[in-house]
Amino acid sequence: MQDTTSQLDAATANTAPDEVRRPALSPSRASDFKQCPLLYRFRAVDRLPEQPTKAQVRGILVHSVLEQLFALPTAERGPERARALLGPTWQRLSAEHADWLELFAGANDEPTATESWLASAEALIDGYFELEDPTRIEPEACELRVEAELASGMLLRGYIDRLDVAPTGEIRVVDYKSGAAPREIGEAKAMFQMKFYAVVLWRLRGEVPRQLRLMYLSDKQALAYAPDEAELRRFERTLEAIWDAILRAGKSGDFRPSPSKLCNYCDHKARCPAFGGVPPEYPGWPEPNPGDESALDRAD
Numbered sequence: 001m002q003d004t005t006s007q008l009d010a011a012t013a014n015t016a017p018d019e020v021r022r023p024a025l026s027p028s029r030a031s032d033f034k035q036c037p038l039l040y041r042f043r044a045v046d047r048l049p050e051q052p053t054k055a056q057v058r059g060i061l062v063h064s065v066l067e068q069l070f071a072l073p074t075a076e077r078g079p080e081r082a083r084a085l086l087g088p089t090w091q092r093l094s095a096e097h098a099d100w101l102e103l104f105a106g107a108n109d110e111p112t113a114t115e116s117w118l119a120s121a122e123a124l125i126d127g128y129f130e131l132e133d134p135t136r137i138e139p140e141a142c143e144l145r146v147e148a149e150l151a152s153g154m155l156l157r158g159y160i161d162r163l164d165v166a167p168t169g170e171i172r173v174v175d176y177k178s179g180a181a182p183r184e185i186g187e188a189k190a191m192f193q194m195k196f197y198a199v200v201l202w203r204l205r206g207e208v209p210r211q212l213r214l215m216y217l218s219d220k221q222a223l224a225y226a227p228d229e230a231e232l233r234r235f236e237r238t239l240e241a242i243w244d245a246i247l248r249a250g251k252s253g254d255f256r257p258s259p260s261k262l263c264n265y266c267d268h269k270a271r272c273p274a275f276g277g278v279p280p281e282y283p284g285w286p287e288p289n290p291g292d293e294s295a296l297d298r299a300d
């Protein structure tokens with residue numbers, strides 16, 4: 001199988017392929033390290049390929065449809081139009097990432113499997129329309145790549161699903177959650193990610209975002225949170241501590257496994273010493289660009 005992560009990094013980054021980018025921390029990789037340093041190593045340092053799941057690919061599809069929806073004139077952003085975008089968007093994505101079709105191969109009822117999967121994506125789009133009316137929203141940007149340097153010199157980088165800015169200047173960060181991960185596991189991770197974006201925007205624009213809004217499309221529930229400056233200052237210190245720990249581990253190669261119930265979702269269990277496996281030899285710290293996140297990371 002192709003290295004989906006690297007492939008998508010290249011496919012989605014808004015930078016020239018030969019542009020040298022400084023090492024930066026992304027919310028996905030920071031979460032990985034917090035969850036399990038060895039998982040971070042496998043993803044960010046060894047860059048081992050992972051098999052995408054149907055739920056992840058469906059997340060990319062749904063995020064793409066919502067992005068296209070907001071590019072339409074306001075009056076055209078209805079549910080019918082959004083549903084109509086699903087088929088052509090899937091055709092385009094599956095042509096760009098032929099390996100994703102393997103997810104549906106092998107089943108005797110392959111066309112039916114794809115159809116029912118597309119129907120589940122449609123249900124997420126319908127879930128979105130139960131949460132808000134896109135004709136009443138004019139985002140400043142969708143799928144926005146953001147990068148900010150902290151006073152310590154540490155670089156934060158990530159992608160924001162949607163940024164809404166009120167005429168009065170208040171900022172709202174919106175993230176769509178389309179995944180099948182259990183809500184109790186996903187929520188702390190999602191809030192970590194949102195605070196990460198809040199720090200980036202605060203440092204970029206000098207304004208603390210008024211609201212962080214998580215939209216759970218399958219549950220049809222939204223969660224709103226209002227961060228304050230003192231909290232973001234503390235969170236910034238947390239991020240710096242994580243980055244310091246990553247750099248220390250990177251130097252020594254000492255990335256320890258940290259088993260938890262999340263190991264059930266880990267692609268690397270077979271090579272993990274916590275489960276009797278043997279990791280590949282440490283390849284050394286990758287320069288200049290460890291820790292990027294892929295579209296699959298962002299479409300959770």
Ligand code: SF4
Nearest residue numbers: 036257258263266272
């Ligand atoms: S199986 Fe668990 S402990 Fe091992 S690398 Fe994966 S997340 Fe870490």
